[in-house]
Amino acid sequence: MGWLRAPAGGPLDYHRRWWLRAYVGLVFLLLYAPIVTLVVFSFNDSKRNIVWRGFTTKYYWKAWNNDSLFEAFTNSLMIAGVSTAISTVIGTMVAMLLWRFRFPLKSAYEGLVALPIVVPEICMGVAMLAFFSRVTGFPTDWPWPFNLSAITAAHIAFSFPFVAVVVRARLIGFNRELEEASRDLGASEWQTFWNVIFPYMRPGVVAGALLAFTLSLDDFVVTFFTSGPDTLTFPVKVYSMVRFSVTPEVNAASTVLIAITIALTVLAMRLQSPARVG
Amino acid sequence: MDHWRDHKLAFWVFAIPGTAWLVVFFLAPLAIVWALSFGENISITQTRVTGTLENYGRALLTPVYLQVIWKSVWLSALATAGCLLIAYPVAFLISFVGARWKMILLAAIILPFWINLLIRTYALIAVFRTRGFVNFGLEWVYETLFLDRLFGPFQPLELLYNNFAVGAGLIYVFMPFMVLPLYASIERLDKSLLEASLDLGAGQFTTFWRVTVPLTMPGIVSGIILVFIPMLGSFLIPDLLGGTNAQMIGNVIERQFKSANDYPFGAALSFLLMYATFAALALRAYAAGRRSAAQV
Numbered sequence: 001m002g003w004l005r006a007p008a009g010g011p012l013d014y015h016r017r018w019w020l021r022a023y024v025g026l027v028f029l030l031l032y033a034p035i036v037t038l039v040v041f042s043f044n045d046s047k048r049n050i051v052w053r054g055f056t057t058k059y060y061w062k063a064w065n066n067d068s069l070f071e072a073f074t075n076s077l078m079i080a081g082v083s084t085a086i087s088t089v090i091g092t093m094v095a096m097l098l099w100r101f102r103f104p105l106k107s108a109y110e111g112l113v114a115l116p117i118v119v120p121e122i123c124m125g126v127a128m129l130a131f132f133s134r135v136t137g138f139p140t141d142w143p144w145p146f147n148l149s150a151i152t153a154a155h156i157a158f159s160f161p162f163v164a165v166v167v168r169a170r171l172i173g174f175n176r177e178l179e180e181a182s183r184d185l186g187a188s189e190w191q192t193f194w195n196v197i198f199p200y201m202r203p204g205v206v207a208g209a210l211l212a213f214t215l216s217l218d219d220f221v222v223t224f225f226t227s228g229p230d231t232l233t234f235p236v237k238v239y240s241m242v243r244f245s246v247t248p249e250v251n252a253a254s255t256v257l258i259a260i261t262i263a264l265t266v267l268a269m270r271l272q273s274p275a276r277v278g
Numbered sequence: 279m280d281h282w283r284d285h286k287l288a289f290w291v292f293a294i295p296g297t298a299w300l301v302v303f304f305l306a307p308l309a310i311v312w313a314l315s316f317g318e319n320i321s322i323t324q325t326r327v328t329g330t331l332e333n334y335g336r337a338l339l340t341p342v343y344l345q346v347i348w349k350s351v352w353l354s355a356l357a358t359a360g361c362l363l364i365a366y367p368v369a370f371l372i373s374f375v376g377a378r379w380k381m382i383l384l385a386a387i388i389l390p391f392w393i394n395l396l397i398r399t400y401a402l403i404a405v406f407r408t409r410g411f412v413n414f415g416l417e418w419v420y421e422t423l424f425l426d427r428l429f430g431p432f433q434p435l436e437l438l439y440n441n442f443a444v445g446a447g448l449i450y451v452f453m454p455f456m457v458l459p460l461y462a463s464i465e466r467l468d469k470s471l472l473e474a475s476l477d478l479g480a481g482q483f484t485t486f487w488r489v490t491v492p493l494t495m496p497g498i499v500s501g502i503i504l505v506f507i508p509m510l511g512s513f514l515i516p517d518l519l520g521g522t523n524a525q526m527i528g529n530v531i532e533r534q535f536k537s538a539n540d541y542p543f544g545a546a547l548s549f550l551l552m553y554a555t556f557a558a559l560a561l562r563a564y565a566a567g568r569r570s571a572a573q574v
Contacts, residue, residue: 012374012469012472012473013374014370014371014374015371015374015375018373020367020370021371023367023369024368024371025366025374026366026451027393028386030450031386031390031450031453031454032386032390033405034380034398034401034402034405035390035393035398035401035402036398037405037411038397038403038404039400041404053454057469089295090295090296090299091296093291093292093295094292094296096292097289097293097296098561099294100279100280100288100292101279101280101282101285101292102279102280102281102282103281103282103289110545112300113296115300115304116300116304118555118559119308119552120507120510120511120528120548120552120555121508121511121530121556122511122512122513122532122548122551123308123311123511123531123549123551123552124304124307124308125513125549126311126531126532126535126544126545126548127307127308127310127311127548128303128307129535130307130310130311130314130535130541130545131303131307131310134310136380137346138295147304150416153301153303156299156303157299157300157303157304158304160296160299160433164296164327168494189288192420202376210344218394218395219395220394221513221514225532225535225536226331235394235396236398238396238397239396239514242400242403242518243518244397244404246400246404246407250400252490254397254400255400257394258393258394258397259376259395261392261394262389262392262393265315265389265392269385275296275452
């Protein structure tokens with residue numbers, strides 16, 4: 001505990017003050033304690049989930065064998081996969097559009113593209129509900145996976161603006177002289193894009209895709225309003241379980257989702273880190 | 279940057295997919311809701327847009343709904359203030375530690391963003407419920423101090439399904455959002471100004487209030503707006519932690535669309551929420567504009 005008694009250094013060495021350290025430590029403890037206990041108690045061998053009664057993985061098996069939970073999980077992966085593919089392509093194109101061209105009303109268009117990011121989730125959710133209940137062509141009684149098309153379309157609508165933001169941030173660092181050089185050396189526009197610009201922006205595209213996947217997999221509010229009784233996603237299913245009771249099975253399901261999203265986030269951060277620029 | 283007319287084909291190829299998707303799956307749904315907000319129910323399943331303002335009037339004049347709106351505003355405001363008080367020292371410390379710790383602490387602040395909101399809210403239920411960790415800890419303290427012999431058995435606190443739970447949930451979920459803009463502005467702060475203030479005889483307290491806080495005001499304003507907007511429109515947190523006792527606008531909107539089947543009224547409420555969001559964003563843009571004008 002030496003650091004507690006360390007001399008307080010200069011007047012600006014605020015980070016050496018023990019009380020500030022203790023305070024910030026406490027904030028982080030409160031921030032993480034609920035999540036850590038949730039994960040720990042998913043291994044608890046007790047149905048009532050209050051006191052530790054020994055280690056078990058049986059609730060993971062139980063969650064795995066819960067048919068509707070498993071189905072919701074496959075739905076979520078399917079939606080996230082399709083939504084990621086489409087929103088990555090669309091988002092990248094929008095990023096290139098904004099990066100490359102000057103056109104009338106450009107700042108208004110930028111604001112429009114950013115709109116899905118700022119609009120309150122609940123407003124977007126009810127808009128989707130009102131829209132899909134009026135528009136035919138997205139029936140929920142189609143065979144899987146086409147019954148998920150309404151949810152997927154909604155997910156793409158809020159994901160691709162995020163992809164556009166990430167890819168555009170990457171493109172800003174691109175030296176356009178490289179593009180000119182490529183053109184001067186006789187490459188066609190398509191060759192220049194594929195061999196010069198795309199390799200440069202790939203880390204941004206991959207990071208954007210991972211972001212889109214996480215956003216889709218995690219989304220609750222918009223999906224809650226878009227989904228029908230037979231098209232549950234993982235978060236919506238967990239929600240209905242949570243409303244019913246607090247059980248280790250929900251903890252196990254949540255832990256799986258946390259693990260997936262954290263793994264994807266760490267991957268995205270590594271791909272975006274400056275060390276990999278090149 | 280190229281002018282769009284010089285590469286018309288490429289321009290349209292890049293422009294059409296995103297714009298079309300936005301129009302069909304975002305603007306059209308919003309337009310439907312906007313139109314519905316001026317409509318009325320003509321039967322159980324049908325609504326007709328008649329241009330009436332009755333839905334807005336009902337939202338803003340009926341005491342029950344006015345109460346919910348008012349509660350959403352003050353709960354969000356209180357929780358925003360709580361976030362600011364908790365986040366400022368955290369952001370302050372992060373901007374003074376060494377580079378390695380800075381990265382670790384920032385990553386630790388950002389990580390919860392990526393954990394599902396539903397799961398974080400669910401985690402709080404286990405903390406706050408009658409047989410939850412807080413009551414468990416309190417009971418242990420109570421019995422260790424033999425207070426049960428004096429005052430009778432421990433009475434667990436009712437921490438869930440009230441305004442307190444919703445406020446605590448909002449603070450818990452949104453506090454990390456507050457740290458980032460605060461950190462950005464404290465990081466930019468010229469530390470020699472603090473030194474000058476201390477050299478010239480101001481105490482630490484005076485320096486903080488008269489130098490640090492005014493100079494980091496842009497970050498404070500930015501953080502307040504960034505946190506207040508999503509709080510105002512939150513649905514899941516009051517739904518799971520507040521139950522029927524502590525509802526916010528989001529819950530009322532959800533009920534109109536999911537169970538009460540009163541789309542026009544729900545539409546009017548959600549557009550009131552949209553207008554509030556746009557007003558807050560405009561305020562933020564205005565504040566940023568004034569700042570950059572002042573710096574020129």
